[in-house]
Amino acid sequence: MRTNSLLILPLILALAACGDEESAGKSTSGGDDAATGVGATGGNGDDDDADGDGTEVDDDDGDGSGDGDGSTDDGSTDDGSSDDGGTPVDEEPAILKERVVDYSAALRTASLKLVRNLPTLGQIKGVAEAADPKAVYEDQLDAMFEDPRFTQRMVKFFQDTFRQGGSDELNTAPVFAAQVVAENRPFTDLFTSETGNCPTYDGETNTFTPGECNNNVEQAGVLTNPGVMAQFNSNMGFRRVRWVQEIFVCKGFPAEYSDVPIEMDGKDYTSPWDFGTIGTAPIDFQDTSAVVCANCHTSMNHIAPLFGNFDGAGMYQDSIQVMTPTAPDPTVTDFSHWLQPGEVTHWRHEIPVASLRELGSAMAVDPDVMACATTRLWNYTMSKEDVISDLATVPFDVLEPYYDEFYDSGFDVKETLRVMMKSDDFVRF
16 A cells, blocks of 8 residues: 645736635645545636636536545544444444445446446447356446547546546647557556657547647656646746646645744745745746745746747747736746746756656656546545546545545556446445
8 A cells, every 4th residue: 555645917927826825735744634535625727618618517427426425524633433422433323334335327328428328228238137247347447437428538538637628739648648548558648658748539430649838848748748838827937836846746836845834924924945046027926925835836936937938829938928917017037037046947846857858757647636636536436526626536545445546546647547447435325
Protein backbone atom coordinates (compact mmCIF):
# COMPACT_ATOMS: atom_id res chain seq x y z
CA MET A 1 0.00 0.00 0.00
CA ARG A 2 1.26 3.45 -0.90
CA THR A 3 0.84 6.64 1.13
CA ASN A 4 -0.67 9.60 -0.70
CA SER A 5 1.89 12.40 -0.12
CA LEU A 6 0.44 13.68 -1.52
CA LEU A 7 -5.38 42.64 -11.68
CA ILE A 8 -6.33 45.37 -14.16
CA LEU A 9 -4.99 47.25 -11.17
CA PRO A 10 -2.45 45.61 -8.90
CA LEU A 11 -4.86 45.15 -6.02
CA ILE A 12 -7.58 43.72 -8.28
CA LEU A 13 -5.21 41.09 -9.67
CA ALA A 14 -3.98 40.19 -6.23
CA LEU A 15 -7.47 39.82 -4.84
CA ALA A 16 -8.67 37.84 -7.85
CA ALA A 17 -5.81 35.39 -7.68
CA CYS A 18 -6.14 34.96 -3.94
CA GLY A 19 -9.92 34.87 -3.76
CA ASP A 20 -9.98 31.18 -2.89
CA GLU A 21 -7.32 31.53 -0.25
CA GLU A 22 -9.39 31.40 2.91
CA SER A 23 -11.49 28.43 1.82
CA ALA A 24 -8.82 26.32 0.19
CA GLY A 25 -7.95 22.96 1.71
CA LYS A 26 -4.51 21.88 2.81
CA SER A 27 -2.28 19.86 0.51
CA THR A 28 -1.77 16.20 1.10
CA SER A 29 1.67 16.80 2.51
CA GLY A 30 0.10 19.10 5.11
CA GLY A 31 -2.21 16.44 6.47
CA ASP A 32 -5.40 16.90 4.43
CA ASP A 33 -6.07 15.07 1.23
CA ALA A 34 -6.68 17.96 -1.13
CA ALA A 35 -6.18 15.96 -4.28
CA THR A 36 -8.91 13.53 -3.39
CA GLY A 37 -11.28 16.07 -1.99
CA VAL A 38 -10.56 16.46 1.72
CA GLY A 39 -10.76 20.19 2.26
CA ALA A 40 -10.40 20.88 -1.46
CA THR A 41 -11.30 24.34 -2.69
CA GLY A 42 -14.17 24.93 -5.02
CA GLY A 43 -14.73 26.78 -8.27
CA ASN A 44 -12.41 28.99 -10.24
CA GLY A 45 -13.75 32.35 -9.26
CA ASP A 46 -14.11 33.17 -12.97
CA ASP A 47 -15.83 31.84 -16.06
CA ASP A 48 -13.24 29.27 -17.08
CA ASP A 49 -15.95 26.67 -17.61
CA ALA A 50 -17.51 28.79 -20.36
CA ASP A 51 -14.35 29.19 -22.41
CA GLY A 52 -15.04 26.43 -24.86
CA ASP A 53 -17.64 24.01 -26.04
CA GLY A 54 -17.92 20.61 -24.55
CA THR A 55 -17.65 21.85 -21.00
CA GLU A 56 -20.95 20.71 -19.69
CA VAL A 57 -20.95 17.87 -17.24
CA ASP A 58 -22.34 14.79 -18.91
CA ASP A 59 -24.48 13.62 -16.03
CA ASP A 60 -27.14 11.75 -17.96
CA ASP A 61 -25.19 8.64 -18.69
CA GLY A 62 -26.16 6.50 -15.76
CA ASP A 63 -28.58 6.03 -12.99
CA GLY A 64 -25.91 6.08 -10.34
CA SER A 65 -24.62 2.98 -8.75
CA GLY A 66 -23.97 4.33 -5.29
CA ASP A 67 -20.93 6.33 -4.30
CA GLY A 68 -20.26 5.22 -0.76
CA ASP A 69 -17.85 2.65 0.48
CA GLY A 70 -19.31 2.16 3.91
CA SER A 71 -17.32 4.96 5.49
CA THR A 72 -19.04 7.46 7.75
CA ASP A 73 -18.59 11.17 8.17
CA ASP A 74 -20.15 11.45 11.60
CA GLY A 75 -17.02 12.49 13.44
CA SER A 76 -15.52 9.08 14.05
CA THR A 77 -12.56 8.81 16.39
CA ASP A 78 -9.31 6.92 16.07
CA ASP A 79 -10.46 4.05 18.27
CA GLY A 80 -13.07 3.04 15.73
CA SER A 81 -16.08 4.46 17.53
CA SER A 82 -17.95 7.62 16.60
CA ASP A 83 -18.15 10.65 18.87
CA ASP A 84 -21.87 10.11 19.36
CA GLY A 85 -21.66 6.39 19.99
CA GLY A 86 -22.80 5.63 16.45
CA THR A 87 -21.50 3.30 13.77
CA PRO A 88 -17.82 2.29 14.08
CA VAL A 89 -15.74 3.51 11.16
CA ASP A 90 -14.80 0.00 10.07
CA GLU A 91 -18.41 -1.02 9.59
CA GLU A 92 -20.90 -0.01 6.96
CA PRO A 93 -23.79 2.22 7.99
CA ALA A 94 -27.07 0.35 7.99
CA ILE A 95 -28.31 2.02 4.80
CA LEU A 96 -25.29 0.74 2.89
CA LYS A 97 -25.69 -2.74 4.31
CA GLU A 98 -29.13 -2.83 2.73
CA ARG A 99 -27.64 -2.72 -0.76
CA VAL A 100 -27.68 -5.94 -2.72
CA VAL A 101 -25.64 -7.11 -5.69
CA ASP A 102 -27.52 -6.53 -8.94
CA TYR A 103 -25.44 -7.33 -12.02
CA SER A 104 -28.33 -6.46 -14.35
CA ALA A 105 -28.49 -2.92 -12.93
CA ALA A 106 -24.71 -2.67 -13.01
CA LEU A 107 -24.73 -3.75 -16.67
CA ARG A 108 -27.23 -1.04 -17.53
CA THR A 109 -25.20 1.65 -15.73
CA ALA A 110 -21.91 0.53 -17.23
CA SER A 111 -23.36 0.35 -20.74
CA LEU A 112 -24.71 3.90 -20.55
CA LYS A 113 -21.35 5.17 -19.33
CA LEU A 114 -19.06 3.25 -21.65
CA VAL A 115 -20.96 3.09 -24.94
CA ARG A 116 -23.82 5.56 -24.30
CA ASN A 117 -26.46 2.97 -25.09
CA LEU A 118 -28.62 0.65 -23.06
CA PRO A 119 -27.57 -3.00 -23.20
CA THR A 120 -29.22 -5.17 -25.80
CA LEU A 121 -31.91 -7.70 -24.92
CA GLY A 122 -29.37 -10.44 -25.46
CA GLN A 123 -26.91 -8.84 -23.06
CA ILE A 124 -29.63 -8.36 -20.45
CA LYS A 125 -30.79 -11.95 -20.68
CA GLY A 126 -27.21 -13.17 -20.71
CA VAL A 127 -26.67 -11.73 -17.25
CA ALA A 128 -30.15 -12.34 -15.84
CA GLU A 129 -30.27 -15.99 -16.84
CA ALA A 130 -26.66 -16.91 -16.21
CA ALA A 131 -25.68 -19.49 -13.64
CA ASP A 132 -22.77 -17.14 -12.84
CA PRO A 133 -24.06 -13.60 -13.51
CA LYS A 134 -20.85 -12.06 -12.16
CA ALA A 135 -18.70 -13.78 -14.79
CA VAL A 136 -21.08 -12.89 -17.62
CA TYR A 137 -21.32 -9.27 -16.45
CA GLU A 138 -17.53 -8.94 -16.31
CA ASP A 139 -17.15 -10.50 -19.76
CA GLN A 140 -19.63 -8.03 -21.19
CA LEU A 141 -17.92 -5.19 -19.35
CA ASP A 142 -14.59 -6.19 -20.88
CA ALA A 143 -16.18 -6.16 -24.33
CA MET A 144 -17.50 -2.63 -23.80
CA PHE A 145 -13.99 -1.34 -23.14
CA GLU A 146 -12.99 -2.61 -26.59
CA ASP A 147 -16.09 -1.16 -28.28
CA PRO A 148 -15.35 1.84 -30.57
CA ARG A 149 -18.04 3.79 -28.75
CA PHE A 150 -15.91 3.70 -25.60
CA THR A 151 -13.28 5.81 -27.36
CA GLN A 152 -15.97 8.33 -28.26
CA ARG A 153 -16.98 8.47 -24.61
CA MET A 154 -13.38 9.15 -23.62
CA VAL A 155 -13.17 12.05 -26.07
CA LYS A 156 -16.26 13.52 -24.41
CA PHE A 157 -14.92 12.79 -20.93
CA PHE A 158 -11.72 14.71 -21.60
CA GLN A 159 -13.56 17.56 -23.30
CA ASP A 160 -15.54 17.97 -20.10
CA THR A 161 -12.50 17.50 -17.87
CA PHE A 162 -10.22 19.84 -19.84
CA ARG A 163 -13.03 22.39 -20.43
CA GLN A 164 -12.31 22.26 -24.13
CA GLY A 165 -13.88 21.27 -27.42
CA GLY A 166 -15.93 22.57 -30.32
CA SER A 167 -13.18 23.16 -32.88
CA ASP A 168 -10.27 21.19 -34.27
CA GLU A 169 -7.78 23.37 -32.38
CA LEU A 170 -9.57 23.04 -29.06
CA ASN A 171 -10.09 19.32 -29.51
CA THR A 172 -6.47 18.22 -29.89
CA ALA A 173 -5.75 17.97 -26.16
CA PRO A 174 -8.92 15.98 -25.32
CA VAL A 175 -8.40 13.78 -28.38
CA PHE A 176 -4.79 13.11 -27.41
CA ALA A 177 -5.88 12.14 -23.89
CA ALA A 178 -8.55 9.81 -25.30
CA GLN A 179 -5.94 8.23 -27.56
CA VAL A 180 -3.70 7.58 -24.56
CA VAL A 181 -6.58 5.75 -22.88
CA ALA A 182 -7.71 3.83 -25.96
CA GLU A 183 -4.18 2.59 -26.63
CA ASN A 184 -3.56 1.59 -23.01
CA ARG A 185 -0.71 4.06 -22.72
CA PRO A 186 0.22 5.37 -19.27
CA PHE A 187 -1.65 8.42 -18.04
CA THR A 188 1.73 10.08 -17.48
CA ASP A 189 2.05 10.46 -21.27
CA LEU A 190 -0.29 13.44 -20.85
CA PHE A 191 2.69 15.29 -19.37
CA THR A 192 5.73 13.63 -20.94
CA SER A 193 4.89 12.71 -24.55
CA GLU A 194 7.30 14.46 -26.91
CA THR A 195 5.62 13.69 -30.26
CA GLY A 196 2.18 13.14 -31.74
CA ASN A 197 0.42 15.34 -29.21
CA CYS A 198 -2.10 16.96 -31.58
CA PRO A 199 -3.98 14.07 -33.24
CA THR A 200 -7.45 14.20 -34.74
CA TYR A 201 -10.21 11.65 -34.30
CA ASP A 202 -12.87 10.35 -36.68
CA GLY A 203 -15.77 9.04 -34.62
CA GLU A 204 -17.39 7.31 -37.58
CA THR A 205 -14.38 5.14 -38.30
CA ASN A 206 -12.99 5.21 -34.75
CA THR A 207 -9.55 6.18 -36.00
CA PHE A 208 -6.94 8.56 -34.72
CA THR A 209 -4.84 10.45 -37.25
CA PRO A 210 -1.38 11.31 -35.92
CA GLY A 211 -0.62 15.01 -35.66
CA GLU A 212 2.16 17.21 -34.39
CA CYS A 213 1.40 20.42 -32.51
CA ASN A 214 4.10 22.44 -34.33
CA ASN A 215 3.92 25.51 -32.11
CA ASN A 216 7.67 26.11 -31.84
CA VAL A 217 8.29 24.45 -28.48
CA GLU A 218 9.70 21.16 -27.28
CA GLN A 219 6.55 19.19 -26.67
CA ALA A 220 5.40 17.97 -23.25
CA GLY A 221 2.03 16.32 -23.72
CA VAL A 222 -0.91 18.61 -23.13
CA LEU A 223 1.25 21.10 -21.19
CA THR A 224 2.43 22.59 -24.50
CA ASN A 225 -0.80 22.11 -26.45
CA PRO A 226 -1.51 25.21 -28.59
CA GLY A 227 -5.28 24.96 -28.07
CA VAL A 228 -4.85 24.92 -24.30
CA MET A 229 -2.39 27.81 -24.39
CA ALA A 230 -4.72 29.86 -26.62
CA GLN A 231 -7.90 29.17 -24.67
CA PHE A 232 -6.36 29.89 -21.28
CA ASN A 233 -4.29 32.89 -22.35
CA SER A 234 -4.37 35.65 -19.73
CA ASN A 235 -2.38 38.35 -17.98
CA MET A 236 0.93 36.97 -16.74
CA GLY A 237 -0.06 33.43 -17.75
CA PHE A 238 -1.98 32.84 -14.55
CA ARG A 239 -5.01 31.13 -16.14
CA ARG A 240 -2.70 28.60 -17.78
CA VAL A 241 -1.21 27.86 -14.38
CA ARG A 242 -4.65 27.52 -12.82
CA TRP A 243 -5.72 25.14 -15.58
CA VAL A 244 -2.80 22.86 -14.81
CA GLN A 245 -3.39 23.06 -11.06
CA GLU A 246 -7.14 22.54 -11.08
CA ILE A 247 -7.37 19.92 -13.81
CA PHE A 248 -4.45 17.77 -12.71
CA VAL A 249 -4.21 18.36 -8.95
CA CYS A 250 -7.94 18.74 -8.28
CA LYS A 251 -7.61 21.77 -6.01
CA GLY A 252 -7.23 25.50 -6.45
CA PHE A 253 -4.63 27.82 -5.06
CA PRO A 254 -3.05 27.99 -2.49
CA ALA A 255 -1.29 24.88 -3.70
CA GLU A 256 1.20 24.42 -0.86
CA TYR A 257 1.19 24.73 2.91
CA SER A 258 3.88 24.98 5.53
CA ASP A 259 3.69 23.04 8.75
CA VAL A 260 3.50 26.21 10.85
CA PRO A 261 1.79 29.41 9.60
CA ILE A 262 3.53 32.76 10.11
CA GLU A 263 1.54 35.83 11.12
CA MET A 264 1.71 38.71 8.64
CA ASP A 265 -0.16 41.90 9.60
CA GLY A 266 -2.56 39.83 11.65
CA LYS A 267 -3.11 37.28 8.89
CA ASP A 268 -1.68 33.81 8.43
CA TYR A 269 1.04 33.26 5.86
CA THR A 270 0.82 29.54 5.17
CA SER A 271 3.13 28.91 2.19
CA PRO A 272 6.41 27.02 2.64
CA TRP A 273 8.16 29.54 0.37
CA ASP A 274 10.28 32.42 1.65
CA PHE A 275 7.89 35.37 1.66
CA GLY A 276 10.36 37.57 -0.21
CA THR A 277 10.79 35.39 -3.30
CA ILE A 278 8.01 36.97 -5.38
CA GLY A 279 7.82 40.31 -7.19
CA THR A 280 6.77 43.62 -5.70
CA ALA A 281 6.63 45.86 -8.80
CA PRO A 282 4.70 46.82 -10.79
CA ILE A 283 2.35 44.51 -8.82
CA ASP A 284 3.07 43.96 -5.17
CA PHE A 285 2.53 40.26 -4.67
CA GLN A 286 3.85 40.68 -1.14
CA ASP A 287 0.90 42.90 -0.24
CA THR A 288 -0.91 41.97 2.96
CA SER A 289 -3.43 44.82 3.21
CA ALA A 290 -6.42 42.61 2.43
CA VAL A 291 -5.19 39.03 2.27
CA VAL A 292 -1.76 37.47 2.18
CA CYS A 293 -1.42 37.25 -1.59
CA ALA A 294 1.83 35.35 -1.25
CA ASN A 295 -0.08 32.31 -0.01
CA CYS A 296 -1.11 31.74 -3.63
CA HIS A 297 1.53 33.60 -5.56
CA THR A 298 4.64 32.06 -4.08
CA SER A 299 3.59 28.86 -5.83
CA MET A 300 1.84 30.42 -8.83
CA ASN A 301 4.60 32.88 -9.70
CA HIS A 302 7.21 30.14 -9.72
CA ILE A 303 5.23 28.23 -12.37
CA ALA A 304 3.84 31.01 -14.57
CA PRO A 305 7.08 32.03 -16.33
CA LEU A 306 7.15 28.58 -17.96
CA PHE A 307 3.97 29.54 -19.85
CA GLY A 308 4.83 33.19 -20.49
CA ASN A 309 6.29 32.80 -24.01
CA PHE A 310 3.09 31.43 -25.57
CA ASP A 311 1.18 34.07 -27.53
CA GLY A 312 -2.58 34.41 -27.80
CA ALA A 313 -2.70 31.80 -30.56
CA GLY A 314 -0.78 29.26 -28.48
CA MET A 315 2.46 29.65 -30.45
CA TYR A 316 5.72 29.67 -28.48
CA GLN A 317 7.92 32.72 -29.11
CA ASP A 318 11.48 33.62 -28.20
CA SER A 319 10.34 36.31 -25.76
CA ILE A 320 7.65 36.72 -23.14
CA GLN A 321 4.24 37.32 -24.73
CA VAL A 322 1.89 37.75 -21.77
CA MET A 323 1.07 41.14 -20.34
CA THR A 324 1.17 42.69 -16.89
CA PRO A 325 -2.03 44.66 -16.27
CA THR A 326 -0.53 47.99 -15.29
CA ALA A 327 -2.55 51.19 -15.48
CA PRO A 328 -3.29 52.99 -17.69
CA ASP A 329 -1.79 50.58 -20.27
CA PRO A 330 -0.63 46.98 -19.88
CA THR A 331 3.05 46.25 -20.30
CA VAL A 332 4.84 43.12 -21.47
CA THR A 333 5.61 41.00 -18.44
CA ASP A 334 9.20 40.87 -17.30
CA PHE A 335 10.55 37.96 -15.28
CA SER A 336 11.03 40.34 -12.35
CA HIS A 337 7.29 40.96 -12.30
CA TRP A 338 6.82 37.37 -11.17
CA LEU A 339 9.94 36.68 -9.12
CA GLN A 340 12.83 38.36 -7.41
CA PRO A 341 16.31 38.23 -9.00
CA GLY A 342 17.99 34.88 -8.52
CA GLU A 343 14.75 32.90 -8.30
CA VAL A 344 14.11 30.05 -10.72
CA THR A 345 10.95 28.30 -11.86
CA HIS A 346 9.55 25.41 -9.82
CA TRP A 347 6.67 22.94 -9.84
CA ARG A 348 6.60 22.91 -6.06
CA HIS A 349 8.79 24.19 -3.25
CA GLU A 350 12.15 22.43 -3.54
CA ILE A 351 11.18 20.92 -6.93
CA PRO A 352 12.86 23.22 -9.49
CA VAL A 353 11.94 22.78 -13.16
CA ALA A 354 13.68 24.73 -15.90
CA SER A 355 11.38 23.83 -18.81
CA LEU A 356 7.93 22.52 -19.61
CA ARG A 357 9.39 19.07 -20.19
CA GLU A 358 10.87 19.15 -16.72
CA LEU A 359 7.51 20.32 -15.41
CA GLY A 360 5.85 17.34 -17.08
CA SER A 361 8.37 14.95 -15.60
CA ALA A 362 7.78 16.38 -12.13
CA MET A 363 4.01 16.07 -12.48
CA ALA A 364 4.34 12.48 -13.71
CA VAL A 365 5.83 11.42 -10.37
CA ASP A 366 3.66 13.63 -8.15
CA PRO A 367 1.31 11.49 -5.99
CA ASP A 368 -1.17 14.37 -5.78
CA VAL A 369 -1.51 14.33 -9.58
CA MET A 370 -2.16 10.60 -9.61
CA ALA A 371 -4.65 10.88 -6.75
CA CYS A 372 -6.47 13.60 -8.69
CA ALA A 373 -6.68 11.34 -11.75
CA THR A 374 -8.09 8.57 -9.56
CA THR A 375 -10.67 10.98 -8.16
CA ARG A 376 -11.82 12.01 -11.63
CA LEU A 377 -12.15 8.40 -12.75
CA TRP A 378 -14.13 7.51 -9.63
CA ASN A 379 -16.45 10.48 -10.08
CA TYR A 380 -17.07 9.43 -13.68
CA THR A 381 -17.75 5.86 -12.63
CA MET A 382 -20.11 6.81 -9.83
CA SER A 383 -22.02 9.56 -11.68
CA LYS A 384 -20.60 12.30 -9.49
CA GLU A 385 -19.97 15.84 -10.72
CA ASP A 386 -16.67 17.68 -11.19
CA VAL A 387 -14.28 17.70 -8.25
CA ILE A 388 -13.40 21.40 -8.78
CA SER A 389 -16.40 23.24 -10.22
CA ASP A 390 -18.99 21.15 -8.35
CA LEU A 391 -17.01 20.29 -5.22
CA ALA A 392 -17.59 16.58 -5.79
CA THR A 393 -14.85 15.53 -3.41
CA VAL A 394 -14.09 11.99 -2.29
CA PRO A 395 -12.42 10.81 0.94
CA PHE A 396 -9.13 9.11 0.24
CA ASP A 397 -10.06 5.97 2.14
CA VAL A 398 -12.66 5.38 -0.56
CA LEU A 399 -10.13 5.88 -3.34
CA GLU A 400 -7.11 4.16 -1.86
CA PRO A 401 -7.54 0.70 -3.42
CA TYR A 402 -8.10 2.28 -6.84
CA TYR A 403 -5.19 4.67 -6.33
CA ASP A 404 -3.01 1.62 -5.69
CA GLU A 405 -4.52 -0.12 -8.73
CA PHE A 406 -3.73 2.92 -10.88
CA TYR A 407 -0.07 2.64 -9.86
CA ASP A 408 0.07 -1.12 -10.21
CA SER A 409 -1.42 -1.00 -13.72
CA GLY A 410 1.23 1.44 -14.92
CA PHE A 411 -1.27 4.32 -14.82
CA ASP A 412 -3.65 2.56 -17.20
CA VAL A 413 -6.93 4.51 -17.18
CA LYS A 414 -8.93 1.80 -18.92
CA GLU A 415 -7.81 -0.90 -16.51
CA THR A 416 -8.53 1.33 -13.49
CA LEU A 417 -12.04 2.05 -14.77
CA ARG A 418 -12.52 -1.68 -15.32
CA VAL A 419 -11.59 -2.42 -11.71
CA MET A 420 -13.92 0.32 -10.45
CA MET A 421 -16.84 -1.06 -12.44
CA LYS A 422 -16.24 -4.55 -11.13
CA SER A 423 -16.08 -3.35 -7.53
CA ASP A 424 -18.71 -4.01 -4.87
CA ASP A 425 -19.63 -0.34 -4.76
CA PHE A 426 -20.53 -0.35 -8.44
CA VAL A 427 -22.52 -3.58 -8.56
CA ARG A 428 -24.44 -3.14 -5.28
CA PHE A 429 -27.66 -1.12 -5.23
